[in-house]
Every structure is written in structure tokens, then in C-alpha cells.
Amino acid sequence: MAMNGTQGYRSGLVDLETGQISREIFVNDDIYAQEQERVFARSWLFVGHESQIPKPGDYFVSRMGEESVILCRDRAGTVHVFLNSCRHRGMKVCRYDDGNTAVFTCPYHGWSYGTDGKLVGVPYFREAYHSELDKSQWGLVEVAQLCVYKGMVWANWDASAPPFLEYLGEFRRFLDLILDGWDGREGQAELLGGVQKWLIPCNWKFPAENFSGDSYHNISHRSVDLVGVGPSGKSRRDYGELNVAKKLHVAIPDRGHQTITYLLPKDHLPQPSYQNNPEVAEYFRHCEEERRKRPGPNARLIGAPGEIFPNVALLPRQPRTLAVWHPKSAHQTEVWRFFFVDRDAPQVVKNFLRDYYIRYSGPAGMTEQDDMENWNYAHAASRGVIARRHPYTYEMGLGHAVEDFEFEGYRMPGRVIDITQIQSSEEPMRNLYGRWAQFMEADSWDQLMTWRKSSAPRELAAAK
């Protein structure tokens, strides 16, 4: 599986016809360097949530790929994302995690920027620069595109990328499962507590692949299931509805997003859940009833692990959390985990969920520890010269996805494999790496927006 310059990803390193993927894409430092330019500098990346910066002057220091960025709200209330690097000599202009400020001042030579990014302070501007420096040209570097969607802030360095919602495509409904209220009201999510951040010694694609919908690795969590960390004291989640739902792998092929989802039959009643606390159980029973009354596609969906290309993982239901896999090197990833609740949920519910969330996820979470052990050892065992000669197999379910899946009147978008009986497939992973290979080979977004080309004839036909 040789690589020819920047080509050869789809035809060699990522072979979707045989379902084989080279270990090089996980452990090769040159490939990692190319990813920063071809994937992370062109993709929509999650930066933070509006609830982290409610007031003018509030900021949260985040990351986009390897780079530090500042998410902030300026004095006029506008949200910005800036590269956290002084235009003079590159020093970070903000070295706190979050806070409130009037200016971002570089500690090296003292250049200072307003919360709108404008350069406002240059030491000895009159004397040393003779008032000749054009300050308007030397503000903080701002992202090319920014989108605030139901409170989430997404940003992109590439002005030629499609708008965020077009980038998301039909995956939007699965993102909504984490952002809308438990009772189905739009955009009710707020961040619960701070952001958990920690380092893991593996390539960022190990967790990205896992959260794309790896239902094959459940044996790893057997001990957690036996302990019963779930909100009803059994297993790790409440599984009542799942006895009647369709369990599906859904992959949006031209976007690179994929997920597990559960599709309920029509007129299905809520099942008991959150049984460890009667008050919390009653709250969720009520929410589930309300959700089923609302129109739209999500009333019959139960969220499960999913991934928005390239590095954002969703867990919309239990626990309701989002993770970002920030690349640090080919061999190290910085994980940031955000937890969500409905902002108007009773405090007893928030407290109950906080305990459940951290029992499950994060560096001390029992389920996440299982996952990290797998990723970290798999990465280490794939770095050697002998190991690199042998690709991984992703052929499970190859050729078995359908594009017109329907269940009791619900039409599911994308390529779907019904895993209710067969337990698992690797369609989500093939979808992730197929898109990854497209990004690594494409020279521009024109080549990546395949849906625009393919939809043109249909639109023309419809116009006639």
C-alpha cells in the first residue's frame, strides 16, 4: 500500500472495495502533517457553546485542529473566533481557559486587541512606528466562516467551504437530538459544568472511528454493564425502548457523518427509565410523552453514538455529551468532553445527571476508560515496522447497505444497515475513512461538494 505523493489514499491506503485500511494513516507523521492542512484547515470544527460566553467580553479559549483559538463575545454582543496568536511575533494573546476582558494583550511586546479583534494598542506607536503602521491590517486573524446553530458555535478557516448546514446535510436531525430538549422543544441545551480535558496516547481517528458507531466493541464494556452504572442501576444505559426499536447504522456518504440510531415504531409508549430516582424518572416520563406529540422526524428517534466529520462525537441520550478529538500529533490526542442538560430542567435532574455523566464518561468515567485502553494499546501496537505492513479489515457488512430504508412510514436518509438482528457492521467506519480519503486527495472544496454536482441533473429535471 504505497502512497504516491498526496494521491493514493482512496486507491491504496484506504481501499473501500476490499474494506482494507493501512495502519499508516494512524501512525505516519507525514500523513498527520498533511491532515492538518487538508482536513482540519478546511472542515467545519466545533469551537464551543454560546452558554459559555453569555456576556459582552466573555471568552473561552478553544482549539481548531492543533491551533489555539479564542471564542469571544465582543462589546456589541457579536460572537467571534480568532486565532490565539499575536500578529507581531506570534505569542498567545490569551493564556487563560476562560474569563471576561476588555482587551487581549500580548505579554511579549504589548500589542493589544479589542474583543472584536481590532488592533487597538501598539506600544510606541507614535514614537517608534512614527504613526505609520496601518493598524487596520494587523488585527487578530479571524475564521473565514462562523455559524451559531442552536447555541453551538462552529467555525471554518476556509472561505470556499459550504455553509455549515449544507456541510451537515441530512445529518442535522441527529445533531438536533443533542441540542433540542428532552421533550422535543428546539435548542434547549446548556452546558453542565466545565469542559473535561485530557490527553490520550493515540491518533485522533481511533476515537473518531469508535464513536462513528462501533457497536462491535460492546464486549469491552461488559464489566461496566455488570456493575450497572446506568441511571436505573442496570447495565450502563436504559434499554427499554430498544426491545422494539430498529437499531440502525446510518451513514451520510457525501458528508462523512455517521451514527447509530434507534428508530421507534409508530405510537410507541415511553418505557421506564432513570429508575434510580423517582422524581427524575417522572420528569423524563413526562418529557418523553411530550416529545412523541411533536411533529418532525425526531419524535421517533433515539440518539446513540455518532460522529460529525472530522472530529466531533455525539452521544445524544445517555449520557448526553459531546466530545472533540483535538489532534496533538500522530500519536497523541487531546480530548475535550462537554456535557449537556436542558437549561430549564429541575436542579434535582441536573444533579442526578451530573453524577451519571461523570460515572460514565470523561477521564474517570468507567466506560470511557475501557475505550481509552483499547485505543491507546491499539495505537502503540500499530507503530512498529512489522505491524505497519498489515492493514486493518473493515469488511464487515461490505455491500449490504441500502439507500431507501423505511420503517413504518419513516424514511431514513443516507446509506443504512439494519443491525437489529445482525448486531453490527463497519459501514460507518468505511464512510468516515472514505470521506477522509476524499479530503486528503481533493485540492479544493469544488471537488469535495459532490452533492452539488449530483443534484444538478435532478434539479434541472424538476425545473422542466
Added chain:
Amino acid sequence: MSDGPINIRDLAVGTTVVLLSGAEAEIVDNPKDGVWLFARYLKSPHDPDLVGAEEMIFAQDVVDTRS
């Protein structure tokens, strides 16, 4: 002139600072980053046009204070 460097983080709004150029300015805001003050010029012998103007004042330009 002060005996040594002034920690501008400690200066309250309303304090008058004396600058290296001989100008004097009243602090209108202090971001407390230790580098800058927002101030309005009260006197400016070398550039009288600055009087009344609000500008950012660099810490190393501050040589004294008047209460």
C-alpha cells in the same frame, strides 16, 4: 517621578498618571492586564491636540501618579 516601576494593575479609575512625555491623563478604565490603561489626556505640553482625547496608555510610559 516615582522611585521605581509603577504597578498599573493597582491604579483606580480616576487616578491621574504622569507620562514620560510630561503629559498627564486621567484613567477612565483599567483592564488590569498590567500593560495598558484607558485614559483621557488632561495636559500634553508637546502635543496640545491630545488634551481631551481618550487613548490607551502603555505601562512603560507611566512614570508617576497624582491622587
